[in-house]
Amino acid sequence: MSLDLNANYTNSALRVGDVDPYPQRRVGEFIGIVVSNEGVNDEYKHVVLKVHEHALKAYAGQMFHLLCPSPDGGEVWMRRPMSVYRVDKAAGQIEFLYKTEGRGTRGMGTLKPGDEFNIAGPLGNGFKLDPTWKNIVVLGRGVGLATLAPVSQLAAEQDVGVTAILSARHAGVVMSKELFEGVGARVITVLDTDGSSDVENVEKILRQLIADGKADAFFTCGSNRLLKLMKKLGKEHNIPGQVAMEQIMVCGFGACYVCMRTFEVDGKFVLKRVCRDGPVFNMQEAVGW
């Protein structure tokens, strides 16, 4: 079996500068070139890829399916789903923020500037902003913050105010603070170490934001308890919300039904595919993890 990375690529994968034979299609396979791949703390790394312009159509909450290199010479079966962290159209770059979990993400950690990296996407339905919203609240934890970070960019582009509540185990793993601040978001950090991340305290913060008229919509990812809290307050105050769900995936485009989750729609429990129907869903329909 060949372990040459190129042996994994199909002929349709587009490299930077290639003529796109199907510019109208939503999804493509791309061979990006690694610009940088640096650690941001003990657990997370940030990879920047130069990609074909078609891949830059990705928007907040959408994902790519990544063909991760092997960390140890053995085959890494199947692609890994990863949310878009940032799309830099001017530089022609796409960025991912990732936590090293298993063999796929360990393999990603071995990528060096100049390496090729095969990504397929953009996949799924991402976050949407209603033009009537003036202020939104983004609440995330852990790797969920990587998924939520581009919402703040989207909001900044549309002149929508953002309060971002970043929850983390300790100050060393608070993620994306600079990215949120860089686009003008008001950032509130809550930590396990000082108890400020307790649901009761986060509820107090959210209730104050609602009272101050700063919560036209809620966005969350990365924590079941925070989802439940936002869902409760959203229902109580009639505030619309969106949640990005995570689920183990195989195909990533709706064919295998591995990523099914239960949702509650109009009082009935229904199954939906996280990859194709989501990964972003109406918060009130999400049943939780």
Ligand SMILES: Cc1cc2nc3c(=O)[nH]c(=O)nc-3n(C[C@H](O)[C@H](O)[C@H](O)COP(=O)(O)OP(=O)(O)OC[C@H]3O[C@@H](n4cnc5c(N)ncnc54)[C@H](O)[C@@H]3O)c2cc1C
């Ligand atoms: C829509 C979506 C967006 C995501 N965005 C990010 C992101 O921006 N940054 C990031 O660090 N991680 C993200 N994840 C989680 C990421 O896909 C997993 O951490 C990764 O697949 C783990 O692969 P691994 O080989 O390193 O670990 P392994 O544990 O060896 O993975 C084995 C299998 O489990 C699956 N898997 C493991 N953990 C998860 C998980 N939490 N969610 C879904 N599948 C999982 C993988 O797809 C893989 O097939 C996202 C997941 C989904 C579904």
Ligand code: FES
């Ligand atoms: S991963 Fe195959 S249907 Fe969602």
